Amino acid sequence: MSLTDKAINQIRELVRTGALPPGSKLPPEADLAAQLGLSRNLAREAVKALAVARVLEVRRGDGTYVTSLQPSLLLEGLGGAVELLQSDSAALQDLMEVRRLLEPVATALAATRISDDQLAEVKCHLDAMREARDNVELLNSHDAAFHRAVVAATGNETLLTLLESVSGRTLRARIWRGLVDDQAAGRTLAEHKAIYAALATRDCALSQAAALLHVSNTEQALKEHLRSNQPLPFPPPTQN
CATH class of the missing domain: 1.20.120.530 (GntR ligand-binding domain-like)
Structure with a gap:
């Protein structure tokens, strides 16, 4: 498993356990990276991947949010x-x-x-x-x-x-x-x-x-x- 995949799994686990519930805003990139023990680059790549998967939504000028996680969206x-x-x-x-x-x-x-x-x-x-x-x-x-x-x-x-x-x-x-x-x-x-x-x-x-x-x-x-x-x-x- 690549380092990026591990980073993705770490963030996904926060979502799965409810630590980051639907609609919640993620910490700033630097804080998220520090919280997970990742480099900022790895945190950024993981967020991008989860945004493509419709788990996260990046709102320019506002931040990154967990989506509604509705099946219709995720599929x-x-x-x-x-x-x-x-x-x-x-x-x-x-x-x-x-x-x-x-x-x-x-x-x-x-x-x-x-x-x-x-x-x-x-x-x-x-x-x-x-x-x-x-x-x-x-x-x-x-x-x-x-x-x-x-x-x-x-x-x-x-x-x-x-x-x-x-x-x-x-x-x-x-x-x-x-x-x-x-x-x-x-x-x-x-x-x-x-x-x-x-x-x-x-x-x-x-x-x-x-x-x-x-x-x-x-x-x-x-x-x-x-x-x-x-x-x-x-x-x-x-x-x-």
Whole structure:
């Protein structure tokens, strides 16, 4: 373990034990370094690393604070990491496997908790996907919103953030473009319809099965593209 890693662990331990609770301000750099028996340079590097991890927030001209430590905040970095793995075929398959393990169970849980308003939101995005037809950008947007609405119905913010991070916007767009090019989008839309129909009956077993079929088919489509040695097409740049 490097000296920087040890410094990071020391500060993290102060946060974990409550010595530095959420929202608290860290001592000035010199005082923090002296308190932990570190050089100022090591303390500075540790603070930078924990700021990247969303454990600390550096406010220019004010100081460094412990963040809220909410799971949704701490998991933000995972989404960025997923976006960096888009050219790694093994990593893409691993990510799809994680999604296959988590999303069907989340959908089953949603079936037991989803409200009428939340179900209507899912239906809204399903209808929008039908209208989008072969417009990859719209399909991707409403696909992400559809699945977000389903998982949000669980009421579990950590699960929602984790699944959104694993899915990744770029990966979704590339898969949709591949499906449209292969004229398989109709089948995928039918799978979304089946998920909605199962949720509407509040049947958790049926909802889990529908979600598993959808994610498994998406995973298989990804594997077929990778086996063909033809990289999934990248989506066009997002227009700001």
